[in-house]
Amino acid sequence: MSQNFFQPFVILLLVTDPVGNVPLFVSALSHVPAERRATVVIRECAIAFVILLLFMFFGRHFLLAVQLTDISLRIGGGVILFLIALRMVFPQPGGVFGDGEADDHEPFIVPLAIPALAGPSALVTVLLFSSSSAIESLLHVAVLSLVAVVWLVVLLSAERMQRVLGARVMTAVERLMGLILTAMAVEMLLAGVRAYVKSL
Template identity: 70%
Template sequence: MTQTFIQTFILLSLVTDPFGNVPLFVAALSKVHKTRRWKVVVRECLIAYVVLLLFMFFGRHLLSAMQLSEISLRIGGSVILFLIAMRMVFPQPGGLFGDDGSDGEPFIVPLAIPAIAGPSALATVLLFSSDTKMEVMVHIGALTAVALVWLAVFLSAERLQKVLGPRVMTAFERLMGLILTAAAVEMFMAGVRDFLKSL
């Protein structure tokens, strides 16, 4: 159980990439008054948490309604993870999710979705759908722990960027991208193995 919790925690930490999203949060909140920034951070983290929780609980029902198998979701999710990881290792203009050019206080987009609860995170929590109560509780616990990490990181985002500097932040993001690449490949191979067994 502890191993499952740790594995889920690490995977969710990688796919939501809080440290890699620090520059995005700093930029998005730069035009928000300082007294409101913490409220916006808490709100966006809460929205992302609820969205991921809903996908975790109703993942299998969604798959059934769309007539998708868990194997196809695993392989498709691994491809998305791999693409996100490539953009982390080899940054592109506009960041991981592009720049919508909007001004003012951010609401849901781009911070809650897709910065935190992006396609890779949604695909990952869909795979956590489980029949046993114990596994469900472990996954919810891991998601809650990761949400607390988001809060801690994003509430101190400006300080982190100033203390560590842009080079260290970039290096850390690329390291996270490298680890996520390996996780994506592992997920892809597991999907292919399951597919071959089903033939």
């Protein structure tokens, strides 16, 4: 039972990568008033949790309804991650997600809940967690809940981490995570292409 809990927990934690998302959250929340940032983080984590939970139980039905396959989800997700990674490695005036609106703009759902936390990789992962067994379903819900707690702990301290490490270190981390994310995006694309070729 412990292995059935620990393995999906580690997989989902690595896929959602809260530590790697710290630069993304700091950048996206830079124009949000300081007193609102914790509320926004909690709200976005809750939205991401609900989306992943719904996808865990109804994802396969949704894909069948719109005639999409896991392969198309992987390839589309790889393209999105690659574009985001390019903005992290080569910063642009609009920010990581190209959102250059007014200073009082508060991100909602996009880009923090989706795709930062509940991105294509996370959706595919929870899709694989779907099970007909009630016990396994409850176990996976517990896994997702614990991962969401880790999100909150890490991301609520993101601003403090930025102050301690400094802007230059955070920029270096963002570039490094962009490089890693680029590799992950390419790997996702290649996996999708391989799966598509095998299906022919």
